[in-house]
Amino acid sequence: MKGTGIGQVAGIRAVTYHLPPALSLEEWAQRTGVPQGALDQYQDTLGLRVVHAANGETPIDRAARAVEELLDAEQIHPESIDALIIYHSLYFLAMEPRTFAGQLRQRIGARRALSFSVSGQHCASAMAALRVARNMIAAGNARTVLLVSCDSFLGSLRREIPGITVMGEAASAAILQAGWETNRILTISTHVEGALYKGLTGPAKDDERFRLMYYLASRRLIRKTLQSLSLKIEDIRVIIPHNINWPSWEGILSGIKYPPERFFGDNIDRCGHVLSSDLIVNLTDAIRLGRIQKGDLVMMFTVGLGAVWGCSVLQH
Amino acid sequence: MHNIGVTPLAFHLPSFRLPADQCPSVTATGFTVEALERYWQDFIIEPELLHRFFVQELASTPPGSNGASTTEMIYVAEHPNSDLAVEAGLQAMVPLRAAGLNVQALIYYSATLDSRAAWSTPCRLQHTLELRGADAFTVAQKGTNSNFAALRVAADMISVEESVENVLLIGAERFVPPYSRAFRDWWICGDSASALLVSRRSFKYRLRCLVIQDADETAALSSSDNRQITAMMARLVQAAFDSAIHDVGLRASDIRMVLPPNCGLDLVSAIARECDIPLENFYLNGRRSFGFLGTSDLVVNLCGAAHDVTLEPGDWIAAFGIATGSAACALLEYGPEAPLK
Numbered sequence: 001m002k003g004t005g006i007g008q009v010a011g012i013r014a015v016t017y018h019l020p021p022a023l024s025l026e027e028w029a030q031r032t033g034v035p036q037g038a039l040d041q042y043q044d045t046l047g048l049r050v051v052h053a054a055n056g057e058t059p060i061d062r063a064a065r066a067v068e069e070l071l072d073a074e075q076i077h078p079e080s081i082d083a084l085i086i087y088h089s090l091y092f093l094a095m096e097p098r099t100f101a102g103q104l105r106q107r108i109g110a111r112r113a114l115s116f117s118v119s120g121q122h123c124a125s126a127m128a129a130l131r132v133a134r135n136m137i138a139a140g141n142a143r144t145v146l147l148v149s150c151d152s153f154l155g156s157l158r159r160e161i162p163g164i165t166v167m168g169e170a171a172s173a174a175i176l177q178a179g180w181e182t183n184r185i186l187t188i189s190t191h192v193e194g195a196l197y198k199g200l201t202g203p204a205k206d207d208e209r210f211r212l213m214y215y216l217a218s219r220r221l222i223r224k225t226l227q228s229l230s231l232k233i234e235d236i237r238v239i240i241p242h243n244i245n246w247p248s249w250e251g252i253l254s255g256i257k258y259p260p261e262r263f264f265g266d267n268i269d270r271c272g273h274v275l276s277s278d279l280i281v282n283l284t285d286a287i288r289l290g291r292i293q294k295g296d297l298v299m300m301f302t303v304g305l306g307a308v309w310g311c312s313v314l315q316h
Numbered sequence: 317m318h319n320i321g322v323t324p325l326a327f328h329l330p331s332f333r334l335p336a337d338q339c340p341s342v343t344a345t346g347f348t349v350e351a352l353e354r355y356w357q358d359f360i361i362e363p364e365l366l367h368r369f370f371v372q373e374l375a376s377t378p379p380g381s382n383g384a385s386t387t388e389m390i391y392v393a394e395h396p397n398s399d400l401a402v403e404a405g406l407q408a409m410v411p412l413r414a415a416g417l418n419v420q421a422l423i424y425y426s427a428t429l430d431s432r433a434a435w436s437t438p439c440r441l442q443h444t445l446e447l448r449g450a451d452a453f454t455v456a457q458k459g460t461n462s463n464f465a466a467l468r469v470a471a472d473m474i475s476v477e478e479s480v481e482n483v484l485l486i487g488a489e490r491f492v493p494p495y496s497r498a499f500r501d502w503w504i505c506g507d508s509a510s511a512l513l514v515s516r517r518s519f520k521y522r523l524r525c526l527v528i529q530d531a532d533e534t535a536a537l538s539s540s541d542n543r544q545i546t547a548m549m550a551r552l553v554q555a556a557f558d559s560a561i562h563d564v565g566l567r568a569s570d571i572r573m574v575l576p577p578n579c580g581l582d583l584v585s586a587i588a589r590e591c592d593i594p595l596e597n598f599y600l601n602g603r604r605s606f607g608f609l610g611t612s613d614l615v616v617n618l619c620g621a622a623h624d625v626t627l628e629p630g631d632w633i634a635a636f637g638i639a640t641g642s643a644a645c646a647l648l649e650y651g652p653e654a655p656l657k
Contacts, residue, residue, distance in 0.1 A: 009476075086457060090360070091429055091430075091433050091434075092361075092366060092369055092429075093457075094373060094457065095370060095373035095374070095429065095494065095495070096427045096428065096429075096457070096459050096640075097377060097427075097459050097499065097537060097639070097640035098373055098376050098377070098533070098537060098640075099457040099458070099459065099533060099640075099641075101457040101458070102457070102530075102533030102640075102641050102642075103533065103534065105530065105533075106532055106533060106534050113530065114465075114468075114528055114530055115457070115458075115530060116455060116456065116457050116458040116462070116465040117454075117455070117456050117457035117458075118453055118454065118455060118469075119453065119454045120424055120436050120437065120438040120452065120453045120454030121436065121438075121439070121452075121453050122436065125453065128451070128453040131451075131473075132455075132469050132472070132473075135472040135473050135475070135476050136468075136472055138472070138475075138476035139471075139472040139475040139476050141468070141472060153361055153365075154361060154365045154366065154368070155365055156360075156361035156362055156365050158360065158361050158362065190451045192439060192442050192450065192451055192452050193439075193443075194436075194438075194439040194440060194442035194443030194444070194447075194452060195443045196439070197435055197436045197440035198434070198435055199434050199435065199436060200358075200360060200434050201357075201358040201360075201432075201434045201435070306436035306439040307439070308436075308439065308452075308453075
């Protein structure tokens with residue numbers, strides 16, 4: 001497990017997201033032929049309600065909409081962006097020599113920006129991207145970095161990770177800025193279990209191993225992250241989670257003895273798991289709903305197939 | 317960036333080669349669902365939807381010419397990128413283990429999607445190379461400059477994270493349909509994998525400066541005028557080079573050797589003219605021996621130059637990269653103060 005504590009150098013200045021329309025799980029199940037038993041499990045046991053599915057909107061439109069809203073709201077000129085980092089869970093965003101990062105750079109007019117993507121950790125790629133962006137700023141190679149998440153199913157409604165979650169589509173945008181006082185990144189930690197690299201397509205024994213490791217690795221990484229900052233779990237005002245399902249979080253929260261009322265789980269019901277966008281969607285809403293106050297310590301935590309656990313602590 | 321250096325560790329080439337003029341060209345109309353299913357696995361979604369997506373992307377790629385190859389034979393892999401990367405990674409670990417170096421992070425770079433589409437290649441490498449405790453992720457969407465983008469990310473990581481001393485970069489490319497090996501009249505891509513170490517203490521070449529210059533990728537893809545695009549790319553390389561030598565206070569004449577990508581001679585010559593560096597200072601053995609290998613060119617040419625060219629400590633090397641809509645220049649200073657054993 002690796003902590004990367006370079007406090008004070010950068011903060012998340014602003015966040016936003018764009019969700020395509022939602023289907024109720026009943027409608028999704030009806031359209032895809034998912035049996036009633038499985039639907040009951042997703043709804044009653046896992047606490048899922050909806051799945052977001054783009055209706056003709058392209059991924060680049062979705063991402064551009066989130067970015068343009070963010071830049072407008074913050075009055076940030078696109079040419080002030082030094083780097084544009086795309087991160088995603090699924091692989092089909094673009095086929096080179098065309099790149100999603102290059103197309104979005106051009107679309108939003110970020111003409112000075114260096115653009116590329118960070119991926120390979122599925123839903124935990126958000127944490128790797130945050131680390132890369134923070135390091136660019138700390139190294140003096142950028143002052144303003146635009147982080148954009150986007151995933152697309154290309155119109156497919158095959159969204160199940162059987163027995164675990166139903167996957168939705170979204171895009172999010174975040175501006176990381178040098179010296180910004182709000183949402184200062186205090187630390188970023190990750191843990192990689194590379195033996196599970198086959199992800200969704202691995203054999204049953206990988207699935208079993210992942211389930212066995214899930215809670216243990218989560219608790220360990222949270223504990224290590226807190227230790228690196230000399231913090232206790234009660235110092236964390238809010239946990240911003242991935243939206244995989246409710247039971248996985250109930251297990252983690254009881255394991256770390258964290259008060260459930262301080263956990264921001266609203267979006268597990270409201271929008272479900274939107275892959276790499278979960279963290280920024282949830283951070284955006286937690287701020288909008290006043291669940292985070294100035295000075296609060298906020299933990300963001302996610303897990304990606306592959307398998308990667310990612311944890312960071314921000315000070316709002 | 318004074319205390320960061322790079323060492324090329326290994327490259328892997330498939331055993332099978334195909335005459336350049338027999339490399340099949342891939343067109344949107346000729347690429348079928350059956351062809352997709354022959355080469356790709358683990359789609360997650362319906363193959364028909366993935367096929368439709370690939371066809372749309374393929375339609376936006378300018379046609380290539382089989383006459384663009386710099387070699388008569390092209391390396392062709394039978395296995396996915398992920399397998400090629402493991403081969404290069406295993407070779408790379410031999411000197412790392414001998415030197416007792418610990419790797420704190422592994423970055424996988426590539427310009428081509430893996431045909432085992434749902435796998436995480438960086439996680440696989442972390443596991444297979446027994447780099448327990450290392451973070452592992454991919455840097456991509458920079459075309460054949462993804463290696464330089466990964467180098468940027470690794471150098472930043474070492475610069476600012478005290479606990480990170482060594483970052484292993486591994487890349488792999490495999491061109492199976494819908495990817496077309498030929499791009500404009502610049503190159504025909506061979507399959508390969510490569511590995512290099514970015515380190516705070518152990519290196520062969522000091523990384524003095526790295527500039528990646530981005531431009532409008534859309535324009536670079538949409539123009540049908542090869543000469544115009546070649547001139548534009550040469551100017552983009554020159555902008556990256558000028559910025560890099562300005563940053564470290566050098567002149568073009570201070571550069572002992574240039575490592576260009578192994579692309580067509582027209583493009584290399586245009587770059588030489590724009591940068592005001594004599595063509596004889598360009599290391600061209602790589603393009604003659606191996607042809608264009610995309611993100612592996614940097615490692616292949618660093619390894620080749622170390623063998624073919626006598627360098628003195630303090631010699632300056634400019635390594636260039638080109639991709640659709642971007643150019644890169646890494647200024648390296650030869651001087652193994654702490655050589656990798």
